Amino acid sequence: MNINKIGIYYFSGTGNTKLMAELFCKQFKINKINTDLIPIEDIIRKKRPVNIDKYDLIGFGYPVHAFSAPQIFFDFIYYLPKETKKKTFTFKTSGDPLFHGGATSLIRKKLKKKGYLVFHENLIVMPANIAIKYNDRLIKQLYNVAQRKIKKKVGEIINEKENLQKNNIILRVFTYLFNSMESLGAKYFGKYLKTSEFCTLCGLCIEECPTNNISKVKGKIFFGKNCAFCMRCVYRCPKNAISNRFLNFFIIKEGYNIQNIIDNPSIKADFITNKTRGYFKHFYTYFISD
Ligand SMILES: Cc1cc2nc3c(=O)[nH]c(=O)nc-3n(C[C@H](O)[C@H](O)[C@H](O)COP(=O)(O)O)c2cc1C
Known part of the structure:
Protein backbone atom coordinates (compact mmCIF):
# COMPACT_ATOMS: atom_id res chain seq x y z
CA MET A 1 0.00 0.00 0.00
CA ASN A 2 1.30 3.41 -0.93
CA ILE A 3 0.38 5.76 1.93
CA ASN A 4 0.50 9.44 1.04
CA LYS A 5 -2.31 10.76 3.19
CA ILE A 6 -4.03 9.52 6.34
CA GLY A 7 -7.28 10.70 7.94
CA ILE A 8 -7.78 10.04 11.64
CA TYR A 9 -11.39 10.36 12.83
CA TYR A 10 -11.82 10.36 16.58
CA PHE A 11 -14.17 11.06 19.43
CA SER A 12 -12.76 12.32 22.71
CA GLY A 13 -14.83 13.40 25.69
CA THR A 14 -12.14 14.77 27.97
CA GLY A 15 -9.10 14.87 25.70
CA ASN A 16 -7.33 11.53 26.18
CA THR A 17 -8.27 10.07 22.81
CA LYS A 18 -7.50 13.43 21.19
CA LEU A 19 -4.02 13.39 22.76
CA MET A 20 -3.48 9.88 21.38
CA ALA A 21 -4.73 10.92 17.93
CA GLU A 22 -2.17 13.73 18.05
CA LEU A 23 0.60 11.28 18.97
CA PHE A 24 -0.34 9.06 16.00
CA CYS A 25 -0.38 12.13 13.78
CA LYS A 26 3.04 13.26 15.02
CA GLN A 27 4.58 9.84 14.36
CA PHE A 28 3.06 9.58 10.87
CA LYS A 29 4.41 13.03 10.10
CA ILE A 30 7.88 12.00 11.33
CA ASN A 31 7.54 9.21 8.75
CA LYS A 32 6.70 11.90 6.18
CA ILE A 33 3.04 10.95 5.84
CA ASN A 34 0.55 13.77 5.70
CA THR A 35 -2.12 13.21 8.37
CA ASP A 36 -5.40 15.01 9.09
CA LEU A 37 -7.12 14.84 12.48
CA ILE A 38 -10.90 15.08 12.34
CA PRO A 39 -13.11 15.18 15.48
CA ILE A 40 -16.27 13.23 14.59
CA GLU A 41 -18.51 15.56 16.58
CA ASP A 42 -17.74 18.32 14.05
CA ILE A 43 -19.21 16.08 11.38
CA ILE A 44 -22.21 14.86 13.37
CA ARG A 45 -23.13 18.17 14.99
CA LYS A 46 -22.82 20.21 11.81
CA LYS A 47 -24.15 17.38 9.60
CA ARG A 48 -21.11 17.70 7.33
CA PRO A 49 -20.45 14.99 4.73
CA VAL A 50 -17.47 12.72 5.40
CA ASN A 51 -14.91 13.15 2.64
CA ILE A 52 -12.80 10.03 2.82
CA ASP A 53 -11.68 9.72 -0.82
CA LYS A 54 -8.48 11.71 -0.38
CA TYR A 55 -7.10 9.30 2.23
CA ASP A 56 -5.12 6.13 1.50
CA LEU A 57 -5.53 4.96 5.07
CA ILE A 58 -8.13 5.75 7.73
CA GLY A 59 -7.74 5.69 11.52
CA PHE A 60 -10.60 5.64 14.01
CA GLY A 61 -10.19 6.46 17.71
CA TYR A 62 -12.65 6.33 20.62
CA PRO A 63 -12.70 6.09 24.42
CA VAL A 64 -13.98 2.93 26.12
CA HIS A 65 -17.35 3.52 27.73
CA ALA A 66 -18.77 0.68 29.81
CA PHE A 67 -16.60 -1.98 28.10
CA SER A 68 -17.75 -0.69 24.73
CA ALA A 69 -17.67 2.57 22.76
CA PRO A 70 -19.83 5.67 23.24
CA GLN A 71 -23.06 5.77 21.24
CA ILE A 72 -21.83 8.83 19.34
CA PHE A 73 -19.07 6.67 17.85
CA PHE A 74 -21.53 4.02 16.66
CA ASP A 75 -23.69 6.82 15.20
CA PHE A 76 -20.65 8.03 13.31
CA ILE A 77 -20.01 4.60 11.79
CA TYR A 78 -23.61 4.59 10.61
CA TYR A 79 -23.00 8.02 9.07
CA LEU A 80 -19.83 6.98 7.19
CA PRO A 81 -19.99 6.70 3.40
CA LYS A 82 -19.77 3.20 1.88
CA GLU A 83 -16.28 2.28 0.76
CA THR A 84 -14.67 -0.67 -0.92
CA LYS A 85 -11.90 -2.28 1.10
CA LYS A 86 -10.52 0.93 2.60
CA LYS A 87 -7.50 0.06 4.75
CA THR A 88 -8.21 1.02 8.35
CA PHE A 89 -6.67 0.99 11.82
CA THR A 90 -8.41 1.66 15.13
CA PHE A 91 -7.34 2.71 18.60
CA LYS A 92 -9.25 3.01 21.83
CA THR A 93 -8.29 4.55 25.15
CA SER A 94 -9.44 2.99 28.39
CA GLY A 95 -8.87 3.78 32.04
CA ASP A 96 -7.63 0.31 32.88
CA PRO A 97 -5.68 -2.39 31.00
CA LEU A 98 -8.11 -5.08 32.18
CA PHE A 99 -11.52 -3.47 31.76
CA HIS A 100 -11.42 -2.28 28.18
CA GLY A 101 -14.05 -4.77 27.06
CA GLY A 102 -14.71 -6.14 23.60
CA ALA A 103 -15.67 -3.19 21.43
CA THR A 104 -12.79 -3.76 19.04
CA SER A 105 -14.28 -6.78 17.27
CA LEU A 106 -17.76 -5.24 17.31
CA ILE A 107 -16.45 -2.09 15.68
CA ARG A 108 -14.32 -4.09 13.24
CA LYS A 109 -17.48 -5.90 12.11
CA LYS A 110 -19.54 -2.73 11.78
CA LEU A 111 -16.76 -1.04 9.81
CA LYS A 112 -16.38 -4.06 7.55
CA LYS A 113 -20.05 -3.85 6.62
CA LYS A 114 -19.34 -0.33 5.42
CA GLY A 115 -16.30 -1.42 3.43
CA TYR A 116 -13.53 -0.45 5.89
CA LEU A 117 -11.08 -3.26 6.51
CA VAL A 118 -9.47 -3.03 9.93
CA PHE A 119 -6.02 -4.65 10.00
CA HIS A 120 -4.53 -3.02 13.09
CA GLU A 121 -6.19 -2.44 16.50
CA ASN A 122 -4.66 -0.69 19.49
CA LEU A 123 -5.47 -0.34 23.14
CA ILE A 124 -3.93 2.61 24.92
CA VAL A 125 -4.50 2.99 28.64
CA MET A 126 -4.99 6.52 29.89
CA PRO A 127 -6.14 7.90 33.25
CA ALA A 128 -9.79 7.10 33.99
CA ASN A 129 -11.95 10.20 33.69
CA ILE A 130 -14.73 8.77 35.81
CA ALA A 131 -15.14 8.06 39.54
CA ILE A 132 -11.47 7.48 40.47
CA LYS A 133 -8.69 10.05 40.61
CA TYR A 134 -5.41 8.51 39.48
CA ASN A 135 -2.15 9.48 41.12
CA ASP A 136 -0.36 12.26 39.18
CA ARG A 137 2.78 10.11 38.80
CA LEU A 138 0.66 7.36 37.22
CA ILE A 139 -1.02 9.87 34.90
CA LYS A 140 2.35 11.01 33.62
CA GLN A 141 3.63 7.46 33.35
CA LEU A 142 0.60 6.37 31.30
CA TYR A 143 1.20 9.24 28.88
CA ASN A 144 4.90 8.40 28.53
CA VAL A 145 4.10 4.72 27.92
CA ALA A 146 1.50 5.75 25.32
CA GLN A 147 4.12 7.79 23.48
CA ARG A 148 6.47 4.82 23.34
CA LYS A 149 3.76 2.39 22.28
CA ILE A 150 2.36 4.64 19.54
CA LYS A 151 5.80 5.13 18.04
CA LYS A 152 6.08 1.36 17.64
CA LYS A 153 2.48 0.92 16.45
CA VAL A 154 2.92 3.50 13.72
CA GLY A 155 5.88 1.50 12.37
CA GLU A 156 3.67 -1.59 12.27
CA ILE A 157 0.80 0.25 10.58
CA ILE A 158 3.06 1.69 7.88
CA ASN A 159 4.45 -1.81 7.25
CA GLU A 160 0.88 -3.19 7.13
CA LYS A 161 1.48 -5.63 9.95
CA GLU A 162 -1.78 -7.25 11.03
CA ASN A 163 -2.63 -6.79 14.71
CA LEU A 164 -6.20 -7.74 15.60
CA GLN A 165 -7.42 -8.13 19.15
CA LYS A 166 -9.13 -11.32 20.16
CA ASN A 167 -12.44 -10.79 21.95
CA ASN A 168 -13.92 -14.03 23.19
CA ILE A 169 -17.65 -14.71 23.45
CA ILE A 170 -17.85 -13.83 27.19
CA LEU A 171 -16.24 -10.46 26.57
CA ARG A 172 -18.55 -9.80 23.64
CA VAL A 173 -21.65 -10.61 25.70
CA PHE A 174 -20.36 -8.39 28.52
CA THR A 175 -19.73 -5.58 26.07
CA TYR A 176 -23.21 -5.89 24.64
CA LEU A 177 -24.88 -5.87 28.07
CA PHE A 178 -22.85 -3.04 29.53
CA ASN A 179 -23.16 -0.94 26.41
CA SER A 180 -26.96 -1.00 26.64
CA MET A 181 -26.62 0.02 30.27
CA GLU A 182 -24.32 2.88 29.31
CA SER A 183 -26.86 4.23 26.82
CA LEU A 184 -29.47 4.20 29.55
CA GLY A 185 -26.98 5.59 32.10
CA ALA A 186 -26.09 8.40 29.68
CA ILE A 261 0.13 17.09 34.93
CA ILE A 262 1.88 16.01 31.72
CA ASP A 263 3.37 19.50 31.37
CA ASN A 264 4.54 19.72 34.98
CA PRO A 265 8.28 18.84 35.05
CA SER A 266 8.30 18.35 38.82
CA ILE A 267 5.97 15.32 38.58
CA LYS A 268 7.90 12.10 38.11
CA ALA A 269 6.56 9.26 35.95
CA ASP A 270 7.50 6.49 38.33
CA PHE A 271 4.31 5.25 40.00
CA ILE A 272 4.46 1.66 38.70
CA THR A 273 7.56 -0.51 38.79
CA ASN A 274 8.28 -4.23 38.53
CA LYS A 275 7.95 -4.29 42.32
CA THR A 276 4.38 -2.94 42.28
CA ARG A 277 1.97 -5.27 44.05
CA GLY A 278 -1.79 -5.15 44.63
CA TYR A 279 -4.36 -3.67 42.29
CA PHE A 280 -1.96 -1.78 40.01
CA LYS A 281 0.29 -4.78 39.30
CA HIS A 282 -1.46 -5.46 35.98
CA PHE A 283 -0.54 -1.97 34.78
CA TYR A 284 3.10 -3.09 34.78
CA THR A 285 2.16 -6.03 32.56
CA TYR A 286 0.52 -3.55 30.17
CA PHE A 287 3.61 -1.29 30.27
CA ILE A 288 5.98 -4.02 29.19
CA SER A 289 3.64 -5.66 26.67
CA ASP A 290 3.67 -4.89 22.92
C1 LIG B 1 -19.21 6.80 30.94
C2 LIG B 1 -17.79 6.25 30.98
C3 LIG B 1 -17.58 4.88 31.03
C4 LIG B 1 -16.28 4.38 31.08
N1 LIG B 1 -16.12 3.01 31.10
C5 LIG B 1 -14.88 2.49 31.13
C6 LIG B 1 -14.69 1.07 31.11
O1 LIG B 1 -15.64 0.29 31.03
N2 LIG B 1 -13.43 0.59 31.17
C7 LIG B 1 -12.33 1.42 31.24
O2 LIG B 1 -11.22 0.91 31.32
N3 LIG B 1 -12.47 2.77 31.25
C8 LIG B 1 -13.72 3.33 31.18
N4 LIG B 1 -13.87 4.71 31.18
C9 LIG B 1 -12.67 5.58 31.20
C10 LIG B 1 -12.31 6.11 29.82
O3 LIG B 1 -12.36 5.08 28.86
C11 LIG B 1 -10.90 6.71 29.75
O4 LIG B 1 -10.65 7.60 30.78
C12 LIG B 1 -10.66 7.36 28.39
O5 LIG B 1 -9.30 7.54 28.19
C13 LIG B 1 -11.38 8.69 28.24
O6 LIG B 1 -11.08 9.22 26.97
P1 LIG B 1 -11.49 10.67 26.49
O7 LIG B 1 -10.77 11.64 27.40
O8 LIG B 1 -10.96 10.75 25.08
O9 LIG B 1 -12.94 10.79 26.56
C14 LIG B 1 -15.16 5.25 31.10
C15 LIG B 1 -15.38 6.62 31.07
C16 LIG B 1 -16.68 7.13 31.00
C17 LIG B 1 -16.88 8.62 30.96
Whole structure:
Protein backbone atom coordinates (compact mmCIF):
# COMPACT_ATOMS: atom_id res chain seq x y z
CA MET A 1 0.00 0.00 0.00
CA ASN A 2 1.30 3.41 -0.93
CA ILE A 3 0.38 5.76 1.93
CA ASN A 4 0.50 9.44 1.04
CA LYS A 5 -2.31 10.76 3.19
CA ILE A 6 -4.03 9.52 6.34
CA GLY A 7 -7.28 10.70 7.94
CA ILE A 8 -7.78 10.04 11.64
CA TYR A 9 -11.39 10.36 12.83
CA TYR A 10 -11.82 10.36 16.58
CA PHE A 11 -14.17 11.06 19.43
CA SER A 12 -12.76 12.32 22.71
CA GLY A 13 -14.83 13.40 25.69
CA THR A 14 -12.14 14.77 27.97
CA GLY A 15 -9.10 14.87 25.70
CA ASN A 16 -7.33 11.53 26.18
CA THR A 17 -8.27 10.07 22.81
CA LYS A 18 -7.50 13.43 21.19
CA LEU A 19 -4.02 13.39 22.76
CA MET A 20 -3.48 9.88 21.38
CA ALA A 21 -4.73 10.92 17.93
CA GLU A 22 -2.17 13.73 18.05
CA LEU A 23 0.60 11.28 18.97
CA PHE A 24 -0.34 9.06 16.00
CA CYS A 25 -0.38 12.13 13.78
CA LYS A 26 3.04 13.26 15.02
CA GLN A 27 4.58 9.84 14.36
CA PHE A 28 3.06 9.58 10.87
CA LYS A 29 4.41 13.03 10.10
CA ILE A 30 7.88 12.00 11.33
CA ASN A 31 7.54 9.21 8.75
CA LYS A 32 6.70 11.90 6.18
CA ILE A 33 3.04 10.95 5.84
CA ASN A 34 0.55 13.77 5.70
CA THR A 35 -2.12 13.21 8.37
CA ASP A 36 -5.40 15.01 9.09
CA LEU A 37 -7.12 14.84 12.48
CA ILE A 38 -10.90 15.08 12.34
CA PRO A 39 -13.11 15.18 15.48
CA ILE A 40 -16.27 13.23 14.59
CA GLU A 41 -18.51 15.56 16.58
CA ASP A 42 -17.74 18.32 14.05
CA ILE A 43 -19.21 16.08 11.38
CA ILE A 44 -22.21 14.86 13.37
CA ARG A 45 -23.13 18.17 14.99
CA LYS A 46 -22.82 20.21 11.81
CA LYS A 47 -24.15 17.38 9.60
CA ARG A 48 -21.11 17.70 7.33
CA PRO A 49 -20.45 14.99 4.73
CA VAL A 50 -17.47 12.72 5.40
CA ASN A 51 -14.91 13.15 2.64
CA ILE A 52 -12.80 10.03 2.82
CA ASP A 53 -11.68 9.72 -0.82
CA LYS A 54 -8.48 11.71 -0.38
CA TYR A 55 -7.10 9.30 2.23
CA ASP A 56 -5.12 6.13 1.50
CA LEU A 57 -5.53 4.96 5.07
CA ILE A 58 -8.13 5.75 7.73
CA GLY A 59 -7.74 5.69 11.52
CA PHE A 60 -10.60 5.64 14.01
CA GLY A 61 -10.19 6.46 17.71
CA TYR A 62 -12.65 6.33 20.62
CA PRO A 63 -12.70 6.09 24.42
CA VAL A 64 -13.98 2.93 26.12
CA HIS A 65 -17.35 3.52 27.73
CA ALA A 66 -18.77 0.68 29.81
CA PHE A 67 -16.60 -1.98 28.10
CA SER A 68 -17.75 -0.69 24.73
CA ALA A 69 -17.67 2.57 22.76
CA PRO A 70 -19.83 5.67 23.24
CA GLN A 71 -23.06 5.77 21.24
CA ILE A 72 -21.83 8.83 19.34
CA PHE A 73 -19.07 6.67 17.85
CA PHE A 74 -21.53 4.02 16.66
CA ASP A 75 -23.69 6.82 15.20
CA PHE A 76 -20.65 8.03 13.31
CA ILE A 77 -20.01 4.60 11.79
CA TYR A 78 -23.61 4.59 10.61
CA TYR A 79 -23.00 8.02 9.07
CA LEU A 80 -19.83 6.98 7.19
CA PRO A 81 -19.99 6.70 3.40
CA LYS A 82 -19.77 3.20 1.88
CA GLU A 83 -16.28 2.28 0.76
CA THR A 84 -14.67 -0.67 -0.92
CA LYS A 85 -11.90 -2.28 1.10
CA LYS A 86 -10.52 0.93 2.60
CA LYS A 87 -7.50 0.06 4.75
CA THR A 88 -8.21 1.02 8.35
CA PHE A 89 -6.67 0.99 11.82
CA THR A 90 -8.41 1.66 15.13
CA PHE A 91 -7.34 2.71 18.60
CA LYS A 92 -9.25 3.01 21.83
CA THR A 93 -8.29 4.55 25.15
CA SER A 94 -9.44 2.99 28.39
CA GLY A 95 -8.87 3.78 32.04
CA ASP A 96 -7.63 0.31 32.88
CA PRO A 97 -5.68 -2.39 31.00
CA LEU A 98 -8.11 -5.08 32.18
CA PHE A 99 -11.52 -3.47 31.76
CA HIS A 100 -11.42 -2.28 28.18
CA GLY A 101 -14.05 -4.77 27.06
CA GLY A 102 -14.71 -6.14 23.60
CA ALA A 103 -15.67 -3.19 21.43
CA THR A 104 -12.79 -3.76 19.04
CA SER A 105 -14.28 -6.78 17.27
CA LEU A 106 -17.76 -5.24 17.31
CA ILE A 107 -16.45 -2.09 15.68
CA ARG A 108 -14.32 -4.09 13.24
CA LYS A 109 -17.48 -5.90 12.11
CA LYS A 110 -19.54 -2.73 11.78
CA LEU A 111 -16.76 -1.04 9.81
CA LYS A 112 -16.38 -4.06 7.55
CA LYS A 113 -20.05 -3.85 6.62
CA LYS A 114 -19.34 -0.33 5.42
CA GLY A 115 -16.30 -1.42 3.43
CA TYR A 116 -13.53 -0.45 5.89
CA LEU A 117 -11.08 -3.26 6.51
CA VAL A 118 -9.47 -3.03 9.93
CA PHE A 119 -6.02 -4.65 10.00
CA HIS A 120 -4.53 -3.02 13.09
CA GLU A 121 -6.19 -2.44 16.50
CA ASN A 122 -4.66 -0.69 19.49
CA LEU A 123 -5.47 -0.34 23.14
CA ILE A 124 -3.93 2.61 24.92
CA VAL A 125 -4.50 2.99 28.64
CA MET A 126 -4.99 6.52 29.89
CA PRO A 127 -6.14 7.90 33.25
CA ALA A 128 -9.79 7.10 33.99
CA ASN A 129 -11.95 10.20 33.69
CA ILE A 130 -14.73 8.77 35.81
CA ALA A 131 -15.14 8.06 39.54
CA ILE A 132 -11.47 7.48 40.47
CA LYS A 133 -8.69 10.05 40.61
CA TYR A 134 -5.41 8.51 39.48
CA ASN A 135 -2.15 9.48 41.12
CA ASP A 136 -0.36 12.26 39.18
CA ARG A 137 2.78 10.11 38.80
CA LEU A 138 0.66 7.36 37.22
CA ILE A 139 -1.02 9.87 34.90
CA LYS A 140 2.35 11.01 33.62
CA GLN A 141 3.63 7.46 33.35
CA LEU A 142 0.60 6.37 31.30
CA TYR A 143 1.20 9.24 28.88
CA ASN A 144 4.90 8.40 28.53
CA VAL A 145 4.10 4.72 27.92
CA ALA A 146 1.50 5.75 25.32
CA GLN A 147 4.12 7.79 23.48
CA ARG A 148 6.47 4.82 23.34
CA LYS A 149 3.76 2.39 22.28
CA ILE A 150 2.36 4.64 19.54
CA LYS A 151 5.80 5.13 18.04
CA LYS A 152 6.08 1.36 17.64
CA LYS A 153 2.48 0.92 16.45
CA VAL A 154 2.92 3.50 13.72
CA GLY A 155 5.88 1.50 12.37
CA GLU A 156 3.67 -1.59 12.27
CA ILE A 157 0.80 0.25 10.58
CA ILE A 158 3.06 1.69 7.88
CA ASN A 159 4.45 -1.81 7.25
CA GLU A 160 0.88 -3.19 7.13
CA LYS A 161 1.48 -5.63 9.95
CA GLU A 162 -1.78 -7.25 11.03
CA ASN A 163 -2.63 -6.79 14.71
CA LEU A 164 -6.20 -7.74 15.60
CA GLN A 165 -7.42 -8.13 19.15
CA LYS A 166 -9.13 -11.32 20.16
CA ASN A 167 -12.44 -10.79 21.95
CA ASN A 168 -13.92 -14.03 23.19
CA ILE A 169 -17.65 -14.71 23.45
CA ILE A 170 -17.85 -13.83 27.19
CA LEU A 171 -16.24 -10.46 26.57
CA ARG A 172 -18.55 -9.80 23.64
CA VAL A 173 -21.65 -10.61 25.70
CA PHE A 174 -20.36 -8.39 28.52
CA THR A 175 -19.73 -5.58 26.07
CA TYR A 176 -23.21 -5.89 24.64
CA LEU A 177 -24.88 -5.87 28.07
CA PHE A 178 -22.85 -3.04 29.53
CA ASN A 179 -23.16 -0.94 26.41
CA SER A 180 -26.96 -1.00 26.64
CA MET A 181 -26.62 0.02 30.27
CA GLU A 182 -24.32 2.88 29.31
CA SER A 183 -26.86 4.23 26.82
CA LEU A 184 -29.47 4.20 29.55
CA GLY A 185 -26.98 5.59 32.10
CA ALA A 186 -26.09 8.40 29.68
CA LYS A 187 -29.72 9.40 29.41
CA TYR A 188 -30.08 9.61 33.19
CA PHE A 189 -26.66 11.14 33.79
CA GLY A 190 -27.57 13.91 31.36
CA LYS A 191 -31.05 14.34 32.77
CA TYR A 192 -29.78 14.80 36.32
CA LEU A 193 -26.98 17.25 35.53
CA LYS A 194 -27.47 20.62 37.15
CA THR A 195 -25.69 23.92 37.62
CA SER A 196 -24.99 25.60 40.93
CA GLU A 197 -25.24 29.25 41.91
CA PHE A 198 -21.64 29.67 40.67
CA CYS A 199 -22.77 29.29 37.05
CA THR A 200 -22.21 32.59 35.19
CA LEU A 201 -24.15 31.46 32.08
CA CYS A 202 -20.91 31.82 30.09
CA GLY A 203 -22.19 29.22 27.62
CA LEU A 204 -18.96 27.19 27.39
CA CYS A 205 -20.81 23.96 28.22
CA ILE A 206 -23.33 24.68 25.45
CA GLU A 207 -20.53 25.33 22.98
CA GLU A 208 -18.48 22.28 23.98
CA CYS A 209 -21.17 19.60 24.27
CA PRO A 210 -20.55 17.07 21.46
CA THR A 211 -24.23 16.19 21.12
CA ASN A 212 -25.77 19.69 21.37
CA ASN A 213 -27.45 18.47 24.55
CA ILE A 214 -27.08 21.69 26.54
CA SER A 215 -29.03 24.87 25.96
CA LYS A 216 -30.05 28.07 27.67
CA VAL A 217 -33.76 28.21 28.43
CA LYS A 218 -35.29 31.24 30.12
CA GLY A 219 -31.92 32.34 31.46
CA LYS A 220 -31.06 28.89 32.86
CA ILE A 221 -28.83 26.06 31.68
CA PHE A 222 -30.91 23.13 30.49
CA PHE A 223 -29.55 19.59 30.04
CA GLY A 224 -31.46 17.37 27.59
CA LYS A 225 -31.74 13.62 27.14
CA ASN A 226 -29.07 13.21 24.48
CA CYS A 227 -26.04 13.17 26.79
CA ALA A 228 -22.94 11.31 25.54
CA PHE A 229 -21.80 10.66 29.14
CA CYS A 230 -18.44 12.07 28.10
CA MET A 231 -17.94 14.27 31.23
CA ARG A 232 -16.63 17.18 29.20
CA CYS A 233 -19.09 19.81 30.42
CA VAL A 234 -18.47 18.85 34.04
CA TYR A 235 -14.67 19.12 33.90
CA ARG A 236 -14.41 22.09 31.53
CA CYS A 237 -16.75 24.36 33.46
CA PRO A 238 -14.51 27.27 34.56
CA LYS A 239 -16.56 27.73 37.74
CA ASN A 240 -16.85 24.03 38.57
CA ALA A 241 -20.58 24.66 38.66
CA ILE A 242 -21.87 21.44 37.06
CA SER A 243 -22.75 18.44 39.18
CA ASN A 244 -25.23 15.58 39.17
CA ARG A 245 -28.25 15.26 41.42
CA PHE A 246 -28.00 11.50 41.95
CA LEU A 247 -24.91 10.25 40.11
CA ASN A 248 -22.29 12.63 41.48
CA PHE A 249 -19.99 9.74 42.45
CA PHE A 250 -19.09 9.45 38.75
CA ILE A 251 -17.49 12.90 38.87
CA ILE A 252 -13.88 13.16 40.07
CA LYS A 253 -14.03 15.78 42.81
CA GLU A 254 -10.56 17.18 42.10
CA GLY A 255 -11.52 17.78 38.44
CA TYR A 256 -9.82 16.33 35.40
CA ASN A 257 -7.06 18.10 33.52
CA ILE A 258 -4.25 15.75 32.67
CA GLN A 259 -2.46 18.22 30.39
CA ASN A 260 -1.40 20.24 33.46
CA ILE A 261 0.13 17.09 34.93
CA ILE A 262 1.88 16.01 31.72
CA ASP A 263 3.37 19.50 31.37
CA ASN A 264 4.54 19.72 34.98
CA PRO A 265 8.28 18.84 35.05
CA SER A 266 8.30 18.35 38.82
CA ILE A 267 5.97 15.32 38.58
CA LYS A 268 7.90 12.10 38.11
CA ALA A 269 6.56 9.26 35.95
CA ASP A 270 7.50 6.49 38.33
CA PHE A 271 4.31 5.25 40.00
CA ILE A 272 4.46 1.66 38.70
CA THR A 273 7.56 -0.51 38.79
CA ASN A 274 8.28 -4.23 38.53
CA LYS A 275 7.95 -4.29 42.32
CA THR A 276 4.38 -2.94 42.28
CA ARG A 277 1.97 -5.27 44.05
CA GLY A 278 -1.79 -5.15 44.63
CA TYR A 279 -4.36 -3.67 42.29
CA PHE A 280 -1.96 -1.78 40.01
CA LYS A 281 0.29 -4.78 39.30
CA HIS A 282 -1.46 -5.46 35.98
CA PHE A 283 -0.54 -1.97 34.78
CA TYR A 284 3.10 -3.09 34.78
CA THR A 285 2.16 -6.03 32.56
CA TYR A 286 0.52 -3.55 30.17
CA PHE A 287 3.61 -1.29 30.27
CA ILE A 288 5.98 -4.02 29.19
CA SER A 289 3.64 -5.66 26.67
CA ASP A 290 3.67 -4.89 22.92
C1 LIG B 1 -19.21 6.80 30.94
C2 LIG B 1 -17.79 6.25 30.98
C3 LIG B 1 -17.58 4.88 31.03
C4 LIG B 1 -16.28 4.38 31.08
N1 LIG B 1 -16.12 3.01 31.10
C5 LIG B 1 -14.88 2.49 31.13
C6 LIG B 1 -14.69 1.07 31.11
O1 LIG B 1 -15.64 0.29 31.03
N2 LIG B 1 -13.43 0.59 31.17
C7 LIG B 1 -12.33 1.42 31.24
O2 LIG B 1 -11.22 0.91 31.32
N3 LIG B 1 -12.47 2.77 31.25
C8 LIG B 1 -13.72 3.33 31.18
N4 LIG B 1 -13.87 4.71 31.18
C9 LIG B 1 -12.67 5.58 31.20
C10 LIG B 1 -12.31 6.11 29.82
O3 LIG B 1 -12.36 5.08 28.86
C11 LIG B 1 -10.90 6.71 29.75
O4 LIG B 1 -10.65 7.60 30.78
C12 LIG B 1 -10.66 7.36 28.39
O5 LIG B 1 -9.30 7.54 28.19
C13 LIG B 1 -11.38 8.69 28.24
O6 LIG B 1 -11.08 9.22 26.97
P1 LIG B 1 -11.49 10.67 26.49
O7 LIG B 1 -10.77 11.64 27.40
O8 LIG B 1 -10.96 10.75 25.08
O9 LIG B 1 -12.94 10.79 26.56
C14 LIG B 1 -15.16 5.25 31.10
C15 LIG B 1 -15.38 6.62 31.07
C16 LIG B 1 -16.68 7.13 31.00
C17 LIG B 1 -16.88 8.62 30.96
